[in-house]
Amino acid sequence: MIESVIKSIEQGSFLSFEFVPSLSGSLSAQIQTLKVSGIVEKINAFICTDSPRACLKPSSILTSIKLQNALGKPSICTLSMRDRNSLALQADIIAANEFELRIFLALTGDAIRYGNQPQAKDVFESNSSLLIQIIHALNLGRDLQGNELSGKLKPIYPLCVMNSYATDWEKLKRKMYKKVESGVNAIVTQPIYDIQVAEQLLECLHKINHQLGSKTILIIGFYPVISYKSAYFFIPNYRVFLFQRNGCIGFKKHKHKEKNTKGRLELR
Incomplete structure (x- = not known):
């Protein structure tokens, strides 16, 4: 099921639906809405958010597992660097592997000051590149310190995000280069509403892939x-x-x- 999502991304036929869990003890109502909406049959995967804009929401990991099991559709779990250090991130990703949660959208995350939990403290041990390093290490059967895992994990697939619009286009290209160089399977853009912007990003990625010999895919984001x-x-x-x-x-x-x-x- 997970590999089918990666295949659809590589073939350019990928369509996902972003799911933001409500601040509730149950997802039943939202899941029922999805069931009757017809959206489940039209998409390849759900992307479950991780407390966007630093506003409290249920765990992205547990919500992703719930969605995957309840709807029979793969989940892409968003993980930010805001709330967890590298120890916690490694532990969560390893445990999630047992539940077939193996695609992660890595992002740095919005600072606490933008959200509704001012008493909380930012972690930000690093940016999203550290999360991608963690995934690559685990895929090699080791933790960040090089210690071997006792059992082999199923393949884990890292995705990342990037801005769509920028006043400094050269800076945007440098950021894209670093993300591709990190070895992500795909880059998910912020919502794009200008076809010229999409074409510029695709052209830029094509050149970077040619330079690095990589095959990173650009997933165009859209928000109605x-x-x-x-x-x-x-x-x-x-x-x-x-x-x-x-x-x-x-x-x-x-x-x-x-x-x-x-x-x-x-x-x-």
Whole structure:
């Protein structure tokens, strides 16, 4: 089941659905909603978030296992560096292997100050590159200190994330290079609403793969814009100027006091 997800990513036929667990003692209602929605049959995997924006949510690991077992669909578990040090991360990933949770989306994570738990403390032992190092070490049958594991783990697959928009394109390319060099199977972008941005990222990745002899895949992120607020959040340097009932949203770009129409996005 897990390898089928990796194969779909490599073949360019991958479609996932991001799942944010509600702050509740039960996921039953959300799981039932997914069952009747028809979405389960249309996707290759769920991506379960890890307390996004540092707002308290149920464990991404346990939620991923629950989804995988309840819906018979693979889960990609998001893990951030915000809440766990390398000891805890290694322990969690090793234990998750027993439950067939073997694809992890590595990210550094949002700082505690942005969330709703101000009493908590950031960990941030390192950035997401350390998490990818952990996965590579475990795949070799060792921990970060080189100690051998007593039993062989099933293959673990690291994915990572990256920004889609940047004022400094060269900096974005350098970041992509480092992520590809780290050996991830795929890079998941933040939501993209401009076809030119997607084409630029794909071209950049193609060149980097050629340089490194790698085969990293770019997974284009998309988040349906259903409100003024979400459009403002996901599309930097843009202001929503039109919202129509037919699902079309227009944008104007604001930069250095210049305004020009950027285009129209249809949501279907």
